[in-house]
Amino acid sequence: MSAADDGREGFEDGLGVALRRTGEGFTAEGGQLVDVGVQRGRRRLRRRRAGAVTGSVAALAIVGLGASYAAGAFGSDAKTLSGVAAKPSASQSKTPGEKGKPGKKGAHGTGPQLSKEKVIAVLEGLLPKGTVSEADGRGTADQLGPSARLVFDDGHGKSAIGVSVGAVDPDGSDASDRLQCPDKRFIPYDSCTMDRQPDGSALLLMRGYEYPDKRVETKLWHAFLMTPEGYTVDASEWNAAAEKDAPISRPEPALSIAQLKTLVTSDKWRPVMEAIGEAAPEPLAQPPAQGTDAESIQKKLTALLPGRVHVTAKGGQDAGYAYLVVDDGKGETLVQINVQSGMGDVRKDLFGHGAQKLPDGTLVVTRQGPGDDKGGAGIVMWTADTLREDGFRVVVSAFNSGSQSTDATRSQPALTMDELKKIALSQTWQQG
Known part of the structure; x- marks a missing residue:
């Protein structure tokens, strides 16, 4: 691997990935939504091998999109929602390097498996009145995890919408990483809030842009929910029929931030969660070397x-x-x-x-x-x-x-x- 390749890998680890993951299903290449667990594992390997080249400025931390931005995303001004789950930390009982035990519900959970059509139907059922086209997704048995994506038109223009459901260790670094607003030094956004819901779930809502330099004014609005058990519902929408390479079709995405919140917090996702089961606890990470914080x-x-x-x-x-x-x-x-x-x-x-x-x-x-x-x-x-x-x-x-x-x-x-x-x-x- 050349230095140039290393730089590209570092860039793919951050700047170019996180804002695209949920929307990859809308691209001309027909990419798919990527499960957070699979993507994070690959990202860690790339970061280890490539050495987190700083030139990539992987610093755009919208962490609910399936991949945290690698370097510099969460700066000193970043806000963090701490204490997501009100229960003892599972990782506290592990020693450094210890492998996590299987989740309580096993690899496929306790609920029946759902086809991609049923996952798509959940998303469609949560949308307001309008027309749906280009619907696709994955079922709960898919190794990349369940997802649904479609193009929605409420009569005021097409809007791409994508949702994925997953599970993380609620006490692990993945959970804390994904519940932070980005440093505006690296990515502009109009608003970003984090709140705890009455049931103890953590919710991040963000109104931002597909391109950090705004060379195209494609808006990207995002909602990320994590339940106390670690289940995640990850939704994004655009004011275009695709996340990139599509003309802007409306001033803003089809769903308001309030509607996007309602979508990810809906109990309709509970059968999908139960089908995939809880995540295994993360191994306790080795602490950083002294002086490298x-x-x-x-x-x-x-x-x-x-x-x-x-x-x-x-x-x-x-x-x-x-x-x-x-x-x-x-x-x-x-x-x-x-x-x-x-x-x-x-x-x-x-x-x-x-x-x-x-x-x-x-x-x-x-x-x-x-x-x-x-x-x-x-x-x-x-x-x-x-x-x-x-x-x-x-x-x-x-x-x-x-x-x-x-x-x-x-x-x-x-x-x-x-x-x-x-x-x-x-x-x-x-x-x-």
Whole structure:
């Protein structure tokens, strides 16, 4: 796998995936809704192998769409709904690395299996008066999980709607990840709220956009419900007949946010939930290495910045990622960094031809190029990627704007490539 492939994988792990997952059934390619468990497992593998390349700015965290945005999505300004389920944490009894036990209801639950036609019928039955076309989906026995998708027209224009039903460990990281609003630094949205329902379920409602840079004004409205048992109902709708590559057909999606809430909270989904059964508890994740939490990374990165810049914003995740927005008086620059250990297995993939080897064995690769095809106009990305002999990796990137999803505000980043290399090679990162 080349460095370019790695960057694409990192991008698919975040920016391009999460806002598309529910709507993939509406694309010309005829993709399908992807079960959250399957997708998250693949995402974790890709993130491990690709090393969460920061250049992808996988930072658009609408977490109910089947895949959390990988890096930087949940910044310091992100809101989190904690204590989703009012019961003792199942993960507290597990030791690091212990495999979860099967769910209470087994692989197929206690209820009868439902065909895709019956799952689609549930969605159709919850819609207001109108016409339905292009309906498709999956039944509860499908290994990717049940889903329904269709195009709905209430007489005011077509609107694509997709729903999937799944199950997660309500005490696991997947649940907490999926119940957070994104950092507006990375994705614009009109509103995002999180509430607890009377039955203890957690509900996220968001009115956003299909494209973070709004190059097409396709609106994406989203609702994600998680019950106390961990069952999820995940719905999205667009103001077009498809999530992409279709003209806008109405000012807003067909269902109001209130109607979207009613749809995902309906008891009509209960037979679908019972057919799939509860999820197994997640293994307790290994805690991050000392000094690799977002706050520590932010502090270290701030101390390593040249004196001519000052920090205007910051955020990140606990899993080795953080970002700063800096300004040298000539415009903002987004600077993001990943700090990772045990990455020796990407040595050949990312540090092959063209890599510089320092006397202590550290490998260094630098890259300059477009931010990516999803970013704002004129965005460029400069990256310094380093790998120590023990597999310790630090990769830092800078952009010529304060956000990758907005147009460039300057010709090049505020930090030079030499400064990025100096930051990435600093011994500070291996200090607790």
